[in-house]
Amino acid sequence: MEEKAIILSPSLLSCDFARAGEQLMTLENAGLRYLHLDVMDGVFVPNISFGVPVIKSIRKSTRLIFDTHLMIESPERYIDDFIAAGSDFVTVHAEATKKPAAVLKAIRAKGAKAGISLKPGTGAAEIFDLLPLCDIVLVMTVEPGFGGQSFMEAMLPKIKAIRNELDRIGSGAFLSADGGIDVKTAPLAAGAGVDMLVAGSAVFGKPDMARAAADILQAAVI
Secondary structure, eight states, rough: OOOOOOOOEEEEEGOOOOGGGHHHHHHHHTTTTTTEEEESSSSSOBBOOOHHHHHHHTTTOOOOOEEEESSSSSGGGTTHHHHHOOSSSSEEEESSSSSSSHHHHHHHHHHSEEEEETTTTSSSGGGGGGGGSSSEEEEEEOOTTTTSSSOOOHHHHHHHHHHHHHHHOOOOOOOEESSOTTTHHHHHHEEEEESEESSSSHHTTTSSSHHHHHHHHHHHHO
């Protein structure tokens, strides 16, 4: 059976911002290509992280593909700004906007890749009609808002259901899992059908980030 290559998208939220440039260079040198950017507004989720100025600043110092995850209310207000700042992918929450299809179309119209994300309480079938508009589908495997939470195995059937639907419609969208990803949970998510893993403290929180990333990717080989 052919092994499935998994993409790792480390979450900037867990980096040491005083050493961000150095740490991003470490990831690049380790062969990683993606960087997950968690943008939180303190309204949609109970935490505040960073926004456009930080993304615009780090865009100058790295060639990593920016996988920007907007955990903000009414994300349509800021799509243009995040794309202009250097976001390659822009993912919005199905629960954060009344017109998700229009938002996904607007992201694509601006030349970026569009994504939809689901909180743990949102069922897979609730976003099936949006899948043809998506380049990435992000399943939250923790309650969004804070890093360091435990992976919710109850989300595995949701991942499988979305995987099956993406395959059924012939979509090439990435299926990603975000929350509690480490060497123990990576194979669970990979086995359920994800293409991409988002890991924060399991990469940035380790003394040897390159080794930590390699260990997660190796664990995810199915």
